[in-house]
Amino acid sequence: MTTSITIPYIKSLGKDRNAINLDLLINLYNDPNLSLELKREIISSIGRQNDKVRVAEFIKKNFKNSLNTMDMVYQFYRTCLYNLESNTDFKEISLDIEDYFKNEIIYKMKYFYNFKKNKNKFIQTKSEIFEPTLLVGNCLETLEKVKEKSVKLIFTSPPYYNAREYSVYKSYQEYLDKMKEVLKKCHNVLEDGRFIIINVSPVITKRPGREFESIRYPIHFDFHKILSETGFEFVDEIIWLKPEYSVPNRNGGYAQTQKPLSYKPNCVTESIMVYRKKSSFLLDENIKAYKDFSPIFTESFDRTNCWLISPRSSKDHPAIFPKELCEKIIHYYSFPGDLVLDPFGGSGTFGDVAKEMNRIPLLCEMHPSYVKHILKKGYKSISS
Ligand SMILES: C[S@@+](CC[C@H](N)C(=O)[O-])C[C@H]1O[C@@H](n2cnc3c(N)ncnc32)[C@H](O)[C@@H]1O
Incomplete structure (x- = not known):
């Protein structure tokens, strides 16, 4: 039987x-x-x-x-x-x-x-922001002005801990605490079930003298912790792979002595951390909201989590996104018409690409010269 x-x-x-x-x-x-x-x-x-x-x-x-x-x-x-x-x-x-x-x-x-x-x-919230907008000032304050759950995608590259002149924090812990505060604000404005994507990589800070070891901070590991604690779920890690000629050379010392322990590889990768705002429903529910969307089928999409993209340098900002990176993120993680946010806007690359791809960019920036730069591109500004 x-x-x-x-x-x-x-x-x-x-x-x-x-x-x-x-x-x-x-x-x-x-x-x-x-x-x-x-x-x-x-x-x-x-x-x-x-x-x-x-x-x-x-x-x-x-x-x-x-x-x-x-x-x-x-x-x-x-x-x-x-x-x-x-x-x-x-x-x-x-x-x-x-x-x-x-x-x-x-x-x-x-x-x-x-x-x-x-x-x-369950009602789909409509975004209150209908045109490209720059929130001028500290995003911890300006994000308060954005309607809860109205943003459909967040992509950003946060300030690097004390690696550049614009990021001055008393300690690494203070930096992480500040970043966690920003993530909480992001969580409030992001629609349930939608994606937050963070581009980070380890940083090294200047050593105070030749007799001291320099400290290397694994920012992406610590971001996992603060993202999870804030209510985001890990989805994927995409590796941004850069051509070797485009990154600083760290091989010099080892090349001369070839002594074990002195080895330092050239860092040709950055992390693209893909997280989703925790929700009580499946992703299908988010997709269903776009009933009228018809995809254009293509064979040439990224099939792996390793994306080879050359970095970009610009006189406008020291840490500018390559446009190609923004294009991929926007294409894979948002729909046309969506309100998309970069809380650390910088020169506004993400916003530029978002506009080109028919999304509505919402940027935050506090540094006066970057604010001026973005405003030249026809953004409505809201100040804190
Ligand atoms: C890594 S850069 C972003 C560069 C940007 N991805 C681009 O393509 O130009 C980080 C930016 O965040 C800004 N920033 C840092 N803390 C901020 C805060 N609390 N509120 C608003 N902007 C902030 C800095 O002025 C800097 O321009």
Whole structure:
């Protein structure tokens, strides 16, 4: 008998909600020879049955025996969530499971369930900003002026910790704290489920004398921590690969002595950290909002997380984005018409490309000469 039990058979028992099928499903569940996959399907089919008192009894009796089998636990929990309103036992068991596991998958399931329950109350917020806009001043203050959840994509390259003259922080910790504050503001203005993408790489600060070691800061590792703490989920790391001739040479010392420990490779990569604002729903929900969008199909898209792009230098700013990098980010992570934000605008490269690609750029900048530079490009300005 056991070998002839199949998933479609169990599903069919689940669809026909009568007492005989419920008995049959419970008997099947108790068969020690059934695979985990079949047992999961049985729990799901039992959850669909009309007699919720018996369903609750079944879960109460069995879920504790499956605490080491996460697939089963999730199925029991899911059954409870979808039956919460029919019987208080489901609530009690779901609380037990939440309390026992306290894990991120359980939390996600709960958020998703709540989202589905309140789906009709979910309204897509319309951006209040309808034209290219520059927020002049410290973005910690100016971002307060932007409507909550109105931004659809954030891409930025934050100030490097004390590596350039415009970033002066008392300590690395102070720098990270400030960046975390900015990320919180970004979180407020970004629509749920949309992307924040940060371009960073390790920096080295000037040493105070030849007798001191210089310190190299792995900014991207620390950004992972502050992004996660602020409510963003890791999605991808894209590696921006640069031609070797375009980066500073660090091989000199080793080339002369070739002594171990003195090795320093040339750094030809930067991190493009792709994160998504945590949400209780799947990405499909964000995409569905653009029903009328028709993609133009092409074979030539980036198939790996390694993008070879030459850096760009400019008299306008010491740390300017290559346009090609902005184009890729905007193309892969936003739709035409979207409001897209760079909280550390600099010379405004991201805004330039956003305009060319029919997005609405929103930039922040506090340095007077960069502000002047951006305003020449026809931005509406809002000051703090
Ligand atoms: C790494 S640069 C960005 C360069 C930009 N990606 C480009 O293509 O020109 C960082 C910029 O952030 C600005 N900045 C730093 N802290 C800021 C803050 N709290 N509010 C607004 N702008 C800030 C700096 O003046 C600097 O121009």
